[in-house]
Amino acid sequence: MRLNKILKNALLVISAGIILTACATKKEVAVEAPKKEETKKEETKKEETKKEEVTKIEKIAGQMQGDVYIGNDSVKYLADGVADRVFFATNESILTTASRETLRAQAAWLRANSNITVVLEGHADERGTREYNLALGERRANAAKDYLMTYGVSSDRITVISYGKERPVVSGSNPLAWSKNRRSVTVKAN
Amino acid sequence: MIKKFIIFIFVFFPIKTLALIEVDITRGNLNPLPLAVSPLSIDETSRKNFEQILDKDNIGSEISVIVENNLRTSGLFNPLDKKAFLQAPDIANLKPRFEDWNLIKAQALITGKVNYINDKLRVEFRLWDVLAAKEMMALAFTTVPTNWRRVGHIISDKVYERLTGEKGYFDTRIIYVAEEGPKTQRIKKLAIMDQDGANNKFLTLGNELVLTPRFNPASQMVTYLSYFKNMPRVYLLDIETGTQEVVGDFPGMTFAPRFSPDGKKIIMSFAKDGKSDIYTMNLETRLVERITNHPSIDTSPSYSPDGKYITFNSDRSGYQQIYVMKNDGSDVKRISFGNGLYGTPVWSPRGDLIAFTKLHKGKFYIGVMRTDGTGERLLTENYYQEAPSWSPNGRVLIFYRETKTNSKGEGFSAKLWSIDLTGYNERLIKTETDASDPSWSSLLSN
Numbered sequence: 087m088r089l090n091k092i093l094k095n096a097l098l099v100i101s102a103g104i105i106l107t108a109c110a111t112k113k114e115v116a117v118e119a120p121k122k123e124e125t126k127k128e129e130t131k132k133e134e135t136k137k138e139e140v141t142k143i144e145k146i147a148g149q150m151q152g153d154v155y156i157g158n159d160s161v162k163y164l165a166d167g168v169a170d171r172v173f174f175a176t177n178e179s180i181l182t183t184a185s186r187e188t189l190r191a192q193a194a195w196l197r198a199n200s201n202i203t204v205v206l207e208g209h210a211d212e213r214g215t216r217e218y219n220l221a222l223g224e225r226r227a228n229a230a231k232d233y234l235m236t237y238g239v240s241s242d243r244i245t246v247i248s249y250g251k252e253r254p255v256v257s258g259s260n261p262l263a264w265s266k267n268r269r270s271v272t273v274k275a276n
Numbered sequence: 277m278i279k280k281f282i283i284f285i286f287v288f289f290p291i292k293t294l295a296l297i298e299v300d301i302t303r304g305n306l307n308p309l310p311l312a313v314s315p316l317s318i319d320e321t322s323r324k325n326f327e328q329i330l331d332k333d334n335i336g337s338e339i340s341v342i343v344e345n346n347l348r349t350s351g352l353f354n355p356l357d358k359k360a361f362l363q364a365p366d367i368a369n370l371k372p373r374f375e376d377w378n379l380i381k382a383q384a385l386i387t388g389k390v391n392y393i394n395d396k397l398r399v400e401f402r403l404w405d406v407l408a409a410k411e412m413m414a415l416a417f418t419t420v421p422t423n424w425r426r427v428g429h430i431i432s433d434k435v436y437e438r439l440t441g442e443k444g445y446f447d448t449r450i451i452y453v454a455e456e457g458p459k460t461q462r463i464k465k466l467a468i469m470d471q472d473g474a475n476n477k478f479l480t481l482g483n484e485l486v487l488t489p490r491f492n493p494a495s496q497m498v499t500y501l502s503y504f505k506n507m508p509r510v511y512l513l514d515i516e517t518g519t520q521e522v523v524g525d526f527p528g529m530t531f532a533p534r535f536s537p538d539g540k541k542i543i544m545s546f547a548k549d550g551k552s553d554i555y556t557m558n559l560e561t562r563l564v565e566r567i568t569n570h571p572s573i574d575t576s577p578s579y580s581p582d583g584k585y586i587t588f589n590s591d592r593s594g595y596q597q598i599y600v601m602k603n604d605g606s607d608v609k610r611i612s613f614g615n616g617l618y619g620t621p622v623w624s625p626r627g628d629l630i631a632f633t634k635l636h637k638g639k640f641y642i643g644v645m646r647t648d649g650t651g652e653r654l655l656t657e658n659y660y661q662e663a664p665s666w667s668p669n670g671r672v673l674i675f676y677r678e679t680k681t682n683s684k685g686e687g688f689s690a691k692l693w694s695i696d697l698t699g700y701n702e703r704l705i706k707t708e709t710d711a712s713d714p715s716w717s718s719l720l721s722n
Contacts, residue, residue, distance in 0.1 A: 177591075177595065179550065212660070212678075213635070213638075213660075214596075214619075214635070215576070215589070215596070215619035215620050215633050215635075215662050215663070216487060216488065216662065216663065216713070217488065217531060217532040217545070217575045217576045217589070217619070217620065218573065218575055218576070218589060218591075218596055218619050220487075220501075220508070220529070220531050220532070220547070220575075221531075221545065221547055221552040221573040221575050222573065224528075224529060224547040224550065224552065225547075225550040225551070225552075225573065228549055228550030229550060232550075246528075247506065247507075247508065247529070248508065248529055248547065249485075252462065252464075252485055252487070253460065254459055254460055255460065256460070257458060257459035257460050257688075259680070259688070
């Protein structure tokens with residue numbers, strides 16, 4: 087119902103716009119001919135920026151699945167093909183399929199380099215109370231730790247620390263920035 | 277320093293049954309009581325002495341300005357412009373000409389006198405009911421001259437108490453986290469200041485991350501979270517001596533500390549293997565007690581003022597909600613049932629309310645509810661704000677709020693704000709740097 091109303095209103099506005107432009111062109115055809123081209127140029131420009139905006143939105147959409155970040159903007163690598171971090175949905179500490187893949191690669195690398203110890207740093211985004219987010223960061227890092235242990239990394243090689251929302255990797259206040267900040271990062275400790 | 281005050285009453289309190297001026301503080305006060313704060317009179321020798329010691333031209337008027345500011349920020353009083361005063365300070369303190377004060381519409385009048393006696397600052401003040409043409413109160417203090425600001429705060433507290441019937445909150449301090457730098461590399465220091473923002477002092481250097489300082493309601497001790505040596509642990513800090521120690525010996529992160537009302541215990545969360553539970557440690561016996569044992573996150577504990585109950589934050593229902601339990605961890609009851617998430621519950625020093633932060637549809641609210649969860653009232657809404665802390669009389673909440681520095685939503689700034697329990701009188705508390713996590717001390721002079 088509401089959508090219908092909005093659509094109707096939009097139609098009205100558009101038709102009003104058409105009528106107005108029609109009137110304007112009729113009146114000053116001869117004099118305004120060159121300007122017309124300019125407006126055309128402007129219009130194409132507008133369309134271009136629109137297109138850019140659309141691709142931007144698509145880009146954001148391409149970087150997030152649900153509200154989990156799936157891009158690699160802030161990602162660093164422990165070794166070739168071994169990404170250092172996994173991302174989480176808002177208020178969640180469940181590992182996604184992609185996260186598990188990343189952690190299996192980390193586990194394989196850690197098994198191959200048995201002298202290396204790591205710190206798992208758990209983080210939350212800014213949209214939460216400070217103390218709860220400290221606990222949430224700890225829970226996320228532990229989710230990653232448990233998975234590494236399942237794949238053969240001994241618990242005495244892993245330390246967990248939570249930074250809550252104190253150390254965001256990007257400072258923006260938008261869904262994409264928040265998704266990059268909800269993370270557990272595996273950092274070499276030696 | 278704090279205990280050096282000698283307070284004595286040199287004139288008896290008038291008989292309490294006399295119906296003099298009263299200010300109702302239970303409602304949003306839209307008609308603050310007009311009152312006149314006359315500059316405290318000072319003789320020339322005393323003035324010169326204090327000018328030498330304190331580098332203040334006239335300490336009498338400086339103290340009266342403090343009183344004026346305090347009473348104004350309470351939102352309950354409207355201090356009148358001193359330019360309109362007809363009577364000289366010294367004469368007014370002896371015997372006010374009430375018609376003169378009535379003429380400028382003052383309903384109450386504060387007068388006083390400052391003396392330099394044996395290297396000490398002696399201040400007397402009187403509160404007058406202008407309409408009834410009566411003295412309501414008269415007090416005198418003697419202290420070291422450097423305590424002059426506190427004299428102003430104590431006078432404010434006495435006036436507030438006499439006129440509202442409740443204790444004031446002006447002779448208090450705020451401990452908070454001073455913040456600087458970009459969000460991704462924020463530098464945080466513990467800082468302390470007087471309730472009105474004066475005497476700001478940094479307590480840590482900013483080498484390690486510090487969070488959530490809280491005052492001991494019974495002393496000038498503070499508990500807080502420090503990432504010293506990259507190990508997040510709860511610490512205890514004596515702000516008089518500067519000594520600090522880690523609280524307990526936990527094999528993991530301890531956080532969200534608060535004192536018990538008697539100041540003898542610290543209650544906090546301990547996080548291990550992805551779950552956070554609530555523990556207490558007795559500061560005298562060092563005995564550690566586990567209060568909750570649940571696979572969920574249990575955090576932000578806060579005692580009721582009688583110490584018998586604890587309110588806390590848990591996601592055992594799936595999301596962050598507020599719970600109340602007995603102090604031994606039994607009888608856990610969820611009390612928040614509204615839409616959205618609830619966090620940071622803090623029990624009011626009066627015992628009847630719990631203040632909280634609520635997250636709903638991308639907005640943050642500071643609100644209060646009764647201890648059984650009924651009567652939820654949201655006091656203020658914003659893009660981001662949290663962590664309310666009560667004034668010692670339970671009438672005002674201080675919290676922090678982050679705002680964007682431009683209209684595009686870029687940059688950010690964190691500041692301390694206060695709001696009355698009534699939902700009125702929201703105020704920015706000025707700080708030198710950005711600020712967060714405020715905690716209000718109890719009254720210093722009690």
